[in-house]
Amino acid sequence: xxxxxxxxxxxxxxxxxxxxxxxxxxxxxxxxxxxxxxxxxxxxxxxxxxxxxxxxxxxxxxxxxxxxxxxxxxxxxxxxxxxxxxxxxxxxxxxxxxxxxxxxxxxxxxxxxxxxxxxxxxxxxxxxxxxxxxxxxxxx
Amino acid sequence: xxxxxxxxxxxxxxxxxxxxxxxxxxxxxxxxxxxxxxxxxxxxxxxxxxxxxxxxxxxxxxxxxxxxxx
Numbered sequence: 001x002x003x004x005x006x007x008x009x010x011x012x013x014x015x016x017x018x019x020x021x022x023x024x025x026x027x028x029x030x031x032x033x034x035x036x037x038x039x040x041x042x043x044x045x046x047x048x049x050x051x052x053x054x055x056x057x058x059x060x061x062x063x064x065x066x067x068x069x070x071x072x073x074x075x076x077x078x079x080x081x082x083x084x085x086x087x088x089x090x091x092x093x094x095x096x097x098x099x100x101x102x103x104x105x106x107x108x109x110x111x112x113x114x115x116x117x118x119x120x121x122x123x124x125x126x127x128x129x130x131x132x133x134x135x136x137x138x139x140x
Numbered sequence: 141x142x143x144x145x146x147x148x149x150x151x152x153x154x155x156x157x158x159x160x161x162x163x164x165x166x167x168x169x170x171x172x173x174x175x176x177x178x179x180x181x182x183x184x185x186x187x188x189x190x191x192x193x194x195x196x197x198x199x200x201x202x203x204x205x206x207x208x209x210x
Contacts, residue, residue: 005160005167079169079178139172 009076020067028060061121079139087135091128098123142201146174148192162191 006014035043035053044050072088075081099120105111149159149170156174160167163184172178173188180188189196197206 005157005165007164010166076164077166077169078181078184079172080166082178136168139168139175139177 007076013071013074013076017067017071021064024060024063024067027063028057031057031060057118083132083135083139087128087132090131090135091124094127094131095120095124098127141179142176142203143173143199144201145170145188145199148194148199149174152192163187 035056037043043053068088072081072085075084099117102112102115106113106115145159149156154162156170157167160170163170165184169178169180173180185196185200189199192199
């Protein structure tokens with residue numbers, strides 16, 4: 001939401017949120033590139049090393065989830081905070097609906113069986129981006 | 141919730157942006173409150189009322205008389 005009035009407190013909270021997300025998502029890309037072998041090297045083929053490596057991208061995702069929760073708790077503009085919470089709720093609901101539909105399609109119709117649940121996070125942000133203008137539009 | 145914010149703002153010849161600046165909130169917040177689509181928190185409602193030198197009841201109308209819980 002673009003606004004001509006941004007208090008120093010709003011600026012600080014939003015700046016912290018944006019940079020936390022940028023740094024975490026950059027780390028995510030680097031970790032995925034590393035474990036996919038795009039950066040070279042010889043990743044472990046079995047054992048705990050393999051498990052740890054496989055779940056490593058979860059760490060930056062957890063950081064982003066924490067940053068989002070912290071942002072929603074500290075955004076000084078209460079209207080903007082409410083809009084963000086409603087958008088997050090809409091995105092969560094849409095993600096659950098899509099994942100449930102996806103799961104049943106996979107089990108009963110054998111559609112997209114080999115796609116994996118790690119796509120839930122990008123799916124949430126896709127729905128967040130789609131829902132945001134509609135939520136804001138309701139308050140015009 | 142109905143309110144007299146737009147009227148009070150007009151009396152002072154303030155734009156939404158100027159009022160937002162006085163309150164330390166976004167212009168969208170002021171607009172959403174004015175059109176009755178967003179009810180401010182109690183601290184913000186007090187801040188608005190104090191800014192206009194009025195009581196909360198003068199600025200905001202809950203739609204039911206005093207002494208009635210709706």
